[in-house]
Amino acid sequence: MELFAVEGLPEIEPGDDLAAEINARVDLRADDVVCIASTVVSKAEGRIAELAEYPAGPRAREIAANLSGLSGREKDPRFAQAVLEESVELLMESPFLLTETRFGHVGVNAGIDRSNVPGGELLLLPKRPSESAARIRTELPAEQVIITDTCGRPFRYGQRGVAIGWDGMPASRDWRGAIDRDGRQLGVTVQNVIDELAAAANLVAGEADGGTPVIVIRGFEFGDLPGSQNHFRDLETDYVRQALRGWSYNPQGGNA
Amino acid sequence: MELFAVEGLPEIEPGDDLAAEINARVDLRADDVVCIASTVVSKAEGRIAELAEYPAGPRAREIAANLSGLSGREKDPRFAQAVLEESVELLMESPFLLTETRFGHVGVNAGIDRSNVPGGELLLLPKRPSESAARIRTELPAEQVIITDTCGRPFRYGQRGVAIGWDGMPASRDWRGAIDRDGRQLGVTVQNVIDELAAAANLVAGEADGGTPVIVIRGFEFGDLPGSQNHFRDLETDYVRQALRGWSYNPQGGNA
Numbered sequence: 320m321e322l323f324a325v326e327g328l329p330e331i332e333p334g335d336d337l338a339a340e341i342n343a344r345v346d347l348r349a350d351d352v353v354c355i356a357s358t359v360v361s362k363a364e365g366r367i368a369e370l371a372e373y374p375a376g377p378r379a380r381e382i383a384a385n386l387s388g389l390s391g392r393e394k395d396p397r398f399a400q401a402v403l404e405e406s407v408e409l410l411m412e413s414p415f416l417l418t419e420t421r422f423g424h425v426g427v428n429a430g431i432d433r434s435n436v437p438g439g440e441l442l443l444l445p446k447r448p449s450e451s452a453a454r455i456r457t458e459l460p461a462e463q464v465i466i467t468d469t470c471g472r473p474f475r476y477g478q479r480g481v482a483i484g485w486d487g488m489p490a491s492r493d494w495r496g497a498i499d500r501d502g503r504q505l506g507v508t509v510q511n512v513i514d515e516l517a518a519a520a521n522l523v524a525g526e527a528d529g530g531t532p533v534i535v536i537r538g539f540e541f542g543d544l545p546g547s548q549n550h551f552r553d554l555e556t557d558y559v560r561q562a563l564r565g566w567s568y569n570p571q572g573g574n575a
Numbered sequence: 576m577e578l579f580a581v582e583g584l585p586e587i588e589p590g591d592d593l594a595a596e597i598n599a600r601v602d603l604r605a606d607d608v609v610c611i612a613s614t615v616v617s618k619a620e621g622r623i624a625e626l627a628e629y630p631a632g633p634r635a636r637e638i639a640a641n642l643s644g645l646s647g648r649e650k651d652p653r654f655a656q657a658v659l660e661e662s663v664e665l666l667m668e669s670p671f672l673l674t675e676t677r678f679g680h681v682g683v684n685a686g687i688d689r690s691n692v693p694g695g696e697l698l699l700l701p702k703r704p705s706e707s708a709a710r711i712r713t714e715l716p717a718e719q720v721i722i723t724d725t726c727g728r729p730f731r732y733g734q735r736g737v738a739i740g741w742d743g744m745p746a747s748r749d750w751r752g753a754i755d756r757d758g759r760q761l762g763v764t765v766q767n768v769i770d771e772l773a774a775a776a777n778l779v780a781g782e783a784d785g786g787t788p789v790i791v792i793r794g795f796e797f798g799d800l801p802g803s804q805n806h807f808r809d810l811e812t813d814y815v816r817q818a819l820r821g822w823s824y825n826p827q828g829g830n831a
Contacts, residue, residue, distance in 0.1 A: 473815035477767030511733030559729035
């Protein structure tokens with residue numbers, strides 16, 4: 320399996336044809352997986368916004384006032400409003416905003432980016448990233464497209480690449496029923512391959528000045544195991560999410 | 576960047592020289608990253624155990640009785656005892672055991688494996704995986720070694736490869752201070768590269784009958800950014816862990 324970046328892409332602007340820009344720079348094969356950073360998909364789709372578009376309601380003002388008090392720095396209630404409008408559930412409101420986006424992804428600030436936004440103040444995640452992936456895929460010779468983002472996670476330090484949208488392949492590979500070397504059945508093992516592909520792509524992507532937002536993965540074989548489209552956890556098996564529902568941050572440390 | 580599996584490794588047994596088995600099958604380069612599944616490191620180190628070695632104390636019996644009641648299947652209190660002995664903190668005791676291992680990794684059942692254990696009932700994780708990585712590295716031409724495992728995570732479905740030990744490289748790459756294309760400073764962004772390398776390796780490793788536990792990553796460039804050895808979160812910034820301390824599972828659904 321090999322990974323390489325698509326070099327020489329221009330700064331993407333609203334209305335740009337991302338697939339055409341990619342096709343002009345690389346000869347893709349049908350079995351390639353093309354990983355595209357959500358930032359350029361958002362820019363092409365015009366998901367750029369101004370804070371003035373989000374007049375803050377009472378809930379956003381309350382959240383921002385609380386965060387301002389905690390951090391000692393003034394937090395803009397319009398930003399909190401933007402996060403709320405991109406989300407279906409607020410999982411944590413302090414010491415930062417953790418939400419579930421409208422398409423099921425759990426992330427800080429609903430994935431809204433305030434750096435690297437030419438011509439605007441906010442870069443929102445694509446509205447429906449799997450639909451973006453499907454649309455781009457129809458214009459590429461490659462039959463698999465993943466829209467990637469980076470985010471943090473509990474227990475482990477730092478961020479890593481994750482998939483937020485995908486098309487043309489299953490999200491996960493199901494090893495249940497497969498047997499080990501001694502002929503015993505393996506335990507419950509479902510491998511989320513699209514997150515692993517996104518993490519791999521992030522290793523060659525970079526984020527800053529020299530960032531290359533489109534990565535081609537060549538030679539990945541999904542294999543013969545069953546696949547599924549499950550990518551985000553159900554609430555019923557997400558005990559951490561259940562725990563967060565009953566918790567609130569205590570700046571003095573320990574549990575509230 | 577390319578990834579390939581080391582083919583033809585024998586079934587590893589206690590006392591085997593893993594580095595020699597690898598060197599016999601692949602010409603490694605100094606800049607290769609060698610990802611080794613914890614299962615074969617554990618086997619070589621003899622981390623195979625029997626349930627009879629873990630006579631259950633009162634806490635393990637209480638945990639197992641509770642899990643048995645929940646699942647309707649008899650749970651062995653000696654297994655709970657083994658998990659407790661491999662752990663420094665129990666984060667969840669129901670509906671499954673989530674703990675922090677003695678080396679700082681948070682996982683289900685302290686990562687103890689009950690499948691794929693020739694000659695024993697339990698396969699424990701390596702005692703100090705980063706020391707295992709360091710020891711193997713001295714016998715390989717490659718200068719970077721990562722010990723991998725797979726585990727689940729909150730919010731996202733399925734498992735993915737993670738690093739549990741490493742040597743010869745930083746765990747994470749620090750983009751703070753780097754600037755975006757418009758010259759603005761990027762937000763807080765620390766990239767956990769060893770987890771991303773482990774996830775990438777898992778894409779070509781497989782888990783069952785045809786599993787290849789050693790993967791070579793060639794052409795990865797850490798680059799000039801500062802690195803750090805941070806890999807597991809501190810409790811002070813792990814709000815999910817704080818939330819779990821105040822939570823207990825309610826089988827009727829919702830929060831306790």
